Amino acid sequence: MSEVNKSRRDFLAFSGKAGVATLVAQAAGINLGIVDVVKAEAGGKVDPFRFAIISDAHLYSMDNHKFDQQLIDAVNKVNSMNPKPDFVLFGGDVAQNGTEDQLVKGAEILAKLEMPMKIIPGEHDWYLDMGEAWRGLFGDETWSFNHKGVHFIGLNSILVEDFWTPAGLSPKERMTVMEMLESPIPGPWGVHEKQLEWLAKDVKDLPPSTPIVVFTHSPLWDYYPRWNFQTSDAPEIREILSKFDNVMSYHGHVHQTLYNRIGNMSSVAAMSTSWPWPYPPVELAYPETRMNRADPSIATDGQGVQLINLSENFEGLVEYKPFEDSLTPFMQDGFKV
Amino acid sequence: MKTRIAIRRALGIGGIAVATVVAGTVFARAPFTEAELQQQMDTLYGVIQTGYDLWHGSEPSMTSNGLACANCHPDTAASNPQTFPKYQTMYGKVVPWQEMVNWCIENPQLGERLSPESDQMTAMKAYAMYLHRGLPIEPGLASEQTAAVPVAFGTGFKREPTGLGVDTREYTPERR
Ligand SMILES: [Fe+2]
Ligand SMILES: [Fe+2]
Numbered sequence: 001m002s003e004v005n006k007s008r009r010d011f012l013a014f015s016g017k018a019g020v021a022t023l024v025a026q027a028a029g030i031n032l033g034i035v036d037v038v039k040a041e042a043g044g045k046v047d048p049f050r051f052a053i054i055s056d057a058h059l060y061s062m063d064n065h066k067f068d069q070q071l072i073d074a075v076n077k078v079n080s081m082n083p084k085p086d087f088v089l090f091g092g093d094v095a096q097n098g099t100e101d102q103l104v105k106g107a108e109i110l111a112k113l114e115m116p117m118k119i120i121p122g123e124h125d126w127y128l129d130m131g132e133a134w135r136g137l138f139g140d141e142t143w144s145f146n147h148k149g150v151h152f153i154g155l156n157s158i159l160v161e162d163f164w165t166p167a168g169l170s171p172k173e174r175m176t177v178m179e180m181l182e183s184p185i186p187g188p189w190g191v192h193e194k195q196l197e198w199l200a201k202d203v204k205d206l207p208p209s210t211p212i213v214v215f216t217h218s219p220l221w222d223y224y225p226r227w228n229f230q231t232s233d234a235p236e237i238r239e240i241l242s243k244f245d246n247v248m249s250y251h252g253h254v255h256q257t258l259y260n261r262i263g264n265m266s267s268v269a270a271m272s273t274s275w276p277w278p279y280p281p282v283e284l285a286y287p288e289t290r291m292n293r294a295d296p297s298i299a300t301d302g303q304g305v306q307l308i309n310l311s312e313n314f315e316g317l318v319e320y321k322p323f324e325d326s327l328t329p330f331m332q333d334g335f336k337v
Numbered sequence: 338m339k340t341r342i343a344i345r346r347a348l349g350i351g352g353i354a355v356a357t358v359v360a361g362t363v364f365a366r367a368p369f370t371e372a373e374l375q376q377q378m379d380t381l382y383g384v385i386q387t388g389y390d391l392w393h394g395s396e397p398s399m400t401s402n403g404l405a406c407a408n409c410h411p412d413t414a415a416s417n418p419q420t421f422p423k424y425q426t427m428y429g430k431v432v433p434w435q436e437m438v439n440w441c442i443e444n445p446q447l448g449e450r451l452s453p454e455s456d457q458m459t460a461m462k463a464y465a466m467y468l469h470r471g472l473p474i475e476p477g478l479a480s481e482q483t484a485a486v487p488v489a490f491g492t493g494f495k496r497e498p499t500g501l502g503v504d505t506r507e508y509t510p511e512r513r
Contacts, residue, residue, distance in 0.1 A: 060403045061403075062402065065403075066402065180411075182407075184492055226487065226488065227412075275445075276409070277411065278409075278410070278411075278482045278484065279482065279484070281484035281485075293415075293481070293482050295426075296409075296427075296440075296441065296444075297426065299445065
């Protein structure tokens with residue numbers, strides 16, 4: 001507990017510096033880099049490594065769409081990292097309309113990654129055929145694996161109750177409803193009972209000192225439910241994972257830089273490769289992790305990829321790597337506190 | 338003033354106090370009847386709904402790459418209608434909100450601009466302004482993103498099912 005508090009102090013101490021860096025970036029009209037450090041209680045368990053996150057490509061069906069190139073740029077950006085990340089997590093929303101051609105196009109671009117990839121679905125991938133094409137291309141959407149001492153968990157967090165059968169909607173109409181961020185119909189998403197049971201079983205025998213990374217499309221906290229910047233059963237997930245010393249949650253869907261911490265869980269959002277979203281009218285606990293207002297006249301502003309370095313103490317160094325390559329070396333390289 | 342009070346009456350706020358004020362006011366002409374006011378509001382809501390549809394991509398000419406206003410501006414967030422007219426760097430001059438909408442149609446959406454005077458543009462403005470109702474008018478505010486008035490669910494306005502953004506829940510917008 002004291003270590004958790006210490007980590008919060010460290011973060012806040014750091015955020016003073018981040019504030020300065022962000023202000024400098026703002027004055028120069030450039031983009032944001034945020035570095036976040038998360039400390040763990042137990043040490044010496046992790047064989048240090050780095051992984052990357054790419055998220056929210058939202059590919060359309062037409063040829064040579066600008067989002068195709070933006071995803072290719074993201075793949076190239078990760079491939080050119082030195083040293084290379086051990087693997088890549090993709091945060092969902094490969095496709096815009098959930099069609100097979102869009103998912104196939106995404107899979108083909110992502111196949112150019114020079115390291116393995118694990119992926120979880122976003123709502124845009126899913127609701128045309130309820131995940132059939134996605135599963136055919138990417139496999140199971142609920143998974144876990146161990147890597148160099150860290151237990152990684154992936155969950156499908158975009159499940160909703162059946163609203164389409166009573167309304168008599170076609171698959172395409174169902175997809176249209178789900179494509180709208182502010183759609184009033186589907187209600188809040190979650191991982192639902194079956195995955196909660198799976199999760200409880202998955203971590204049952206792991207000791208509390210096990211470093212845990214959990215990966216979902218939507219954030220595991222109530223950020224802005226109207227846009228499904230939430231997971232309705234996140235409290236249950238956090239409860240199941242509460243026995244661990246330190247849990248890192250990474251997620252997509254919000255198309256912006258964002259950090260939060262609840263109990264033993266830190267939560268970090270991924271930028272998209274397609275478009276940035278404005279911050280909703282919500283007060284943030286860590287407002288210094290907001291990125292600058294994106295400039296609409298720079299088509300790739302406010303988008304990019306992220307790189308996470310895990311130390312032997314399961315200390316995370318998160319680096320946002322925006323497309324607009326305009327950060328100071330200090331912010332580009334990241335730093336420890 | 339007369340109209341606003343009358344609209345508030347039509348919306349059911351203010352109750353007896355408002356009614357008293359109205360009764361005690363000398364009108365140059367008879368106020369609108371309840372039925373007339375209802376009809377006016379219904380017409381406005383209809384236009385807002387059209388704006389909502391256009392914002393979410395109902396007009397194919399507005400895009401050639403599939404992008405709609407709502408891709409980047411859910412709930413019209415960060416479209417900042419209450420901050421226009423203002424200086425826009427892409428124009429190098431002060432432009433109205435409608436012109437910024439046309440910039441987005443022509444650039445990120447690669448579509449055909451609308452006439453600023455068109456019913457379609459009016460509808461989109463009605464939608465954006467409705468979601469920003471009550472927020473202070475701050476012409477020129479450029480460095481901050483502003484967000485629409487949050488609503489718990491629903492669209493924030495009456496909505497008939499059309500297949501696009503069907504609002505199946507009961508929703509009463511908060512009224513001031
Ligand atoms: Fe997304
Ligand atoms: Fe999403």
